[in-house]
Amino acid sequence: MRHIVYYLLLGMMITSCSMIDDDMPEQFNETTSSVSKQVDLLVSIGSGALKPSLAPALTHRAPTFSAMDQLVAIPFHTNGAKVTANDEPLIDLVGLDEDDMTKEYDAEKYNTYYVDRCNLMTGTDRMLVYGKAKPAHSDLSYDPKVHGQLSALPTIRKKTADIQFSLTSIRNTSEAHPDAQALATYMTNIANTNGWSTTDDPTLKSYYLDFIRIGSEGAGLMSGAAANIKAFVAALRALLTGSDALSTAIKKNIDANSSIASNTYPQSLGLPDGAAAIRWTGSQFEVKTTTTQLDNINGINRYTYPAELMFFADSPIRTSAEEVTKTVYQENTETWDAFLDTYYNGSTAVNTNTKAVAVENPIQYGVAKLNLTLTGMSPTLSDAKNEVVLDADMAHLPLTGVIIGGQHTVGFNMKPQGAQTDVDGRFIYETTVDATNLATEGYKTSTLVLQSYDNEKVPVILEFKNNTGHAFTGKDGTVYPETRFYLIGMIDPADKKEEGKDYTNRVFTQDYTTTMSMSVTSLAKAYTCMPDLLAPRLEVGVQVVTKWIQATTTNVELR
Numbered sequence: 001m002r003h004i005v006y007y008l009l010l011g012m013m014i015t016s017c018s019m020i021d022d023d024m025p026e027q028f029n030e031t032t033s034s035v036s037k038q039v040d041l042l043v044s045i046g047s048g049a050l051k052p053s054l055a056p057a058l059t060h061r062a063p064t065f066s067a068m069d070q071l072v073a074i075p076f077h078t079n080g081a082k083v084t085a086n087d088e089p090l091i092d093l094v095g096l097d098e099d100d101m102t103k104e105y106d107a108e109k110y111n112t113y114y115v116d117r118c119n120l121m122t123g124t125d126r127m128l129v130y131g132k133a134k135p136a137h138s139d140l141s142y143d144p145k146v147h148g149q150l151s152a153l154p155t156i157r158k159k160t161a162d163i164q165f166s167l168t169s170i171r172n173t174s175e176a177h178p179d180a181q182a183l184a185t186y187m188t189n190i191a192n193t194n195g196w197s198t199t200d201d202p203t204l205k206s207y208y209l210d211f212i213r214i215g216s217e218g219a220g221l222m223s224g225a226a227a228n229i230k231a232f233v234a235a236l237r238a239l240l241t242g243s244d245a246l247s248t249a250i251k252k253n254i255d256a257n258s259s260i261a262s263n264t265y266p267q268s269l270g271l272p273d274g275a276a277a278i279r280w281t282g283s284q285f286e287v288k289t290t291t292t293q294l295d296n297i298n299g300i301n302r303y304t305y306p307a308e309l310m311f312f313a314d315s316p317i318r319t320s321a322e323e324v325t326k327t328v329y330q331e332n333t334e335t336w337d338a339f340l341d342t343y344y345n346g347s348t349a350v351n352t353n354t355k356a357v358a359v360e361n362p363i364q365y366g367v368a369k370l371n372l373t374l375t376g377m378s379p380t381l382s383d384a385k386n387e388v389v390l391d392a393d394m395a396h397l398p399l400t401g402v403i404i405g406g407q408h409t410v411g412f413n414m415k416p417q418g419a420q421t422d423v424d425g426r427f428i429y430e431t432t433v434d435a436t437n438l439a440t441e442g443y444k445t446s447t448l449v450l451q452s453y454d455n456e457k458v459p460v461i462l463e464f465k466n467n468t469g470h471a472f473t474g475k476d477g478t479v480y481p482e483t484r485f486y487l488i489g490m491i492d493p494a495d496k497k498e499e500g501k502d503y504t505n506r507v508f509t510q511d512y513t514t515t516m517s518m519s520v521t522s523l524a525k526a527y528t529c530m531p532d533l534l535a536p537r538l539e540v541g542v543q544v545v546t547k548w549i550q551a552t553t554t555n556v557e558l559r
Contacts, residue, residue, distance in 0.1 A: 312366030
């Protein structure tokens with residue numbers, strides 16, 4: 001049985017461009033025949049920002065609101081309507097960084113950033129506002145694996161349709177990494193041991209065919225991760241008990257491993273082991289990094305860092321013909337709505353009398369959040385051969401990461417644009433897992449994601465490490481001790497739509513939290529090499545009920 005719940009995340013408030021000095025001049029742009037007002041910008045964050053909802057579950061990413069170090073406000077004239085991709089921004093774009101903003105931060109009341117002098121064209125009646133949070137761990141260097149990473153905020157005026165934000169690939173190339181090539185070369189040297197491929201010895205011949213993966217599912221494709229390759233050849237060496245010349249030669253080539261002794265690819269690059277693949281091509285092993293009709297793998301450049309903490313608003317403005325000083329904001333004790341009603345009751349657009357401007361709507365989170373819990377495993381777990389795996393429990397099969405699909409480039413409104421396509425499909429790799437209260441609460445992880453398409457099926461993959469001390473058979477071959485494997489779940493919003501609840505049209509919605517609870521009932525569909533996660537031939541093992549209930553966790557069985 002499964003349900004999905006979303007919780008609304010608390011927003012921030014952008015409060016104003018305010019005219020502080022009556023001597024600030026109007027500026028006439030001869031090219032555009034437009035008039036700009038030079039004003040001061042004050043940014044205010046509501047007192048609840050980040051506190052109850054986002055921060056506690058993301059202590060590794062944003063434990064408290066430490067600062068917002070980037071802000072971009074893009075003015076429009078839309079007669080008050082929401083901005084569309086066809087609307088053209090006005091000339092002035094307000095782009096600020098931390099050096100431009102004087103921080104007045106008090107967690108118990110409105111929190112402000114005060115910025116000297118920005119221009120707004122007369123006629124401005126709406127704004128797109130984007131903000132990025134300063135990494136909470138300011139004492140550490142910026143790390144996209146920890147803090148997440150999205151495209152930079154706009155710095156120049158551009159068409160609205162050209163404003164886009166994308167996740168950052170961990171390895172943004174399909175070229176084989178030198179460490180991957182070293183592993184493939186090592187495997188080739190073993191496979192090409194003189195006389196092995198032509199031996200008449202039935203045992204050694206079967207070892208050879210297994211080594212190059214002939215006759216196995218995957219038609220020669222196998223994991224190219226260092227941990228898997230080392231475990232694979234160690235298992236082969238243990239079988240070579242004979243003292244004949246061929247067995248001795250094979251063992252000699254296995255032991256000639258100095259070139260890969262310290263190799264930890266692809267973990268060394270921050271990628272999941274399941275991203276690495278090699279294939280025997282008849283004379284050598286080749287590194288595989290892209291999806292083809294033959295190579296049913298997930299392209300290596302599809303794996304990304306999590307999204308970073310980002311804020312967004314598409315809001316009308318409120319104006320005042322009276323001066324509103326910085327002190328007024330600092331001393332304010334009213335609610336946000338009451339504050340606007342008191343001080344911003346003028347025109348809905350900037351005109352020649354405007355002295356202060358407020359962005360009316362709260363800034364919301366432009367990203368979504370996933371909270372995931374692995375609650376437990378069946379007392380007995382069987383593999384693909386229907387054999388019971390010994391010591392297979394939560395302690396001996398630790399959760400080491402989560403891979404999340406449904407990630408695409410988003411547009412100006414922080415939503416995927418146009419018809420759904422898999423060309424830009426990406427997968428977040430999150431490796432921070434909390435096992436503090438394993439016995440009572442299971443494994444927990446949280447990450448920031450982008451909004452997914454309406455009706456899009458989203459794969460969510462759990463990464464485990466086999467610490468049982470026993471090998472077992474998975475979907476695509478043997479899962480050796482000390483290696484990682486993957487169980488795949490597919491979340492389909494079509495199964496659980498609710499009338500009148502827009503967020504049930506998709507798995508991830510900006511400014512909402514998706515909470516999932518998963519359990520393992522079988523290891524029969526465990527992968528060591530990640531299949532193409534965008535393909536219809538993907539093997540999944542998820543049971544889903546067709547009801548989506550707010551305030552109830554989604555329960556997903558992986559089997």
